[in-house]
Amino acid sequence: MEEPYPSKDIIEEAARRIVPFVHRTPIMTSSSINAITGLQLFLKCENFQKVGAFKYRGATNAVLTLSEAEKKNGVATHSSGNHAQALALAARNNGIKAYIVMPENSTAVKMEAVRGYGAEVITCVPTQKAREDTLAEVVKRTGATFIHPYNNYRIIAGQATAAKELIEEVKDLDIVMAPVGGGGLLSGTALSTHYFAPSATVIAGEPANADDAYRSLQKGEMQEAVPPNTIADGLLTSLGDKTFAIIQKHVKEIVTVTEEEIIAAMRLVWERMKIIIEPSSAVPVAAAIKIKEHLKGKRIGIIISGGNVDLTNLPFKKHI
């Protein structure tokens, strides 16, 4: 069945629906980062969410909105990242089968994590075509419902609940920021801001090395992704038609940032706030710092998307 566009009511319903399953993550501030940057930042810490990322919100909403018939056949997706773990855990917590197609060059740690949540992992050669073909076979064989990682209104409505909580707790935000990859988090953030804090402006951060969303917004139509090459490995994907339409309507600006700016922002948060954020989360922080002259005196909420990093391969270099 075609899913309905995420209206205000649908996002409110999603928020109520997922409450028993997701963490209400804290919103953190840092007087030292505010002093250093001259900004007034409120970080919505989805790095503390289950599976370490906001993805668990959308996956939970998607699983809970399946019909009883759909639930019997389970869910399927292709992902080597946070969506795979999120969907696997959301399915298990609701007694539903999950089938996850993963490229065979995924790390053993990632595959084990997904299996650890009870999902069946199906490997394929690491091309987009093989992923899609393998997924189609799995869906045909099992009757499972394909849950796209972002171009899916159930997913978008779930991701929207993070910004909704931020807006409820921090009054009078002027700006709401999020990173953009496939656009599930950003489109949800933009919708929640539109519905629940209509006077606030939405600004996204995107790696300059993976800037298809920036170029798409500039041109007014979806642009081909150049093969992306960024440390922000949660943002390698490109917009979908559903996320692009929402972003085009409700996002004012996308600010692109360099790899160095991403790493510097990530380090600032690690060192000053003592929290682990992944590079993708540092992207909107870097974007805020980049345009700080325009943001002086504003109250800025930022969705920190997640905290999944490889601790044995960090990008920090010694200070001289």
Added chain:
Amino acid sequence: MEEPYPSKDIIEEAARRIVPFVHRTPIMTSSSINAITGLQLFLKCENFQKVGAFKYRGATNAVLTLSEAEKKNGVATHSSGNHAQALALAARNNGIKAYIVMPENSTAVKMEAVRGYGAEVITCVPTQKAREDTLAEVVKRTGATFIHPYNNYRIIAGQATAAKELIEEVKDLDIVMAPVGGGGLLSGTALSTHYFAPSATVIAGEPANADDAYRSLQKGEMQEAVPPNTIADGLLTSLGDKTFAIIQKHVKEIVTVTEEEIIAAMRLVWERMKIIIEPSSAVPVAAAIKIKEHLKGKRIGIIISGGNVDLTNLPFKKHI
């Protein structure tokens, strides 16, 4: 003037006194760490304290309890660690001069941090004797009050406020744990537990490679420190007479842990909780895991002492 022993009233006064200056840090739990370890842990997150460590509590209490005459001449200490920064910031926030003696081989980053808080840094050759001699000269020259990093009742009363907050917020704790180096945090934790949760038991964690407190408690008298060699660089110091007397009276057990156990516990907290804790903070976590068979079903509060680490020199190795 001789400082009074930290009675219940004195710790309650210290808590009221420092409230406007210190963060009331959050207490965090992790369902996944509880599931992995079989323990029920409540972490009092002093890594989120100002200057990134509990030390700011004691330093603030020490500065605020100076007489007006003492305030005019400022405070002095020798430290290359968190106490240096904590005393410098506490002094600055109260309009008092601070003189910090640091070994000349301290990193430039550390010296700059202390200077950044407005303190005067006096360097000396890196021996205990040079530190003490240089400090004595500074005190003679300036009339500043020496604030010992731990063997000082004002400091102990300040550190005690972390456990007091933990006990107020988490009811019915069975066990309260802290790391032990010089014993300022542990003695304060033990006193607060004795006064405010008298049915709870205090257990400390100590690196096996710096186990003077363990041996002192076993022998019933203070033992010489063998030159310590541990990643837990906040725990290199040895007990003082004041901290030892309190620990002997109010701490049930000290559990020693290996370097490998410290690193594994630190990694577990980083990966599962997405918070940055320093190796010293991981010591009581490692101790709890080491004796987990004895702690089953207990409610265990742990003081996470701080989050100051060198991000360019982390101990994590690749999983195989």
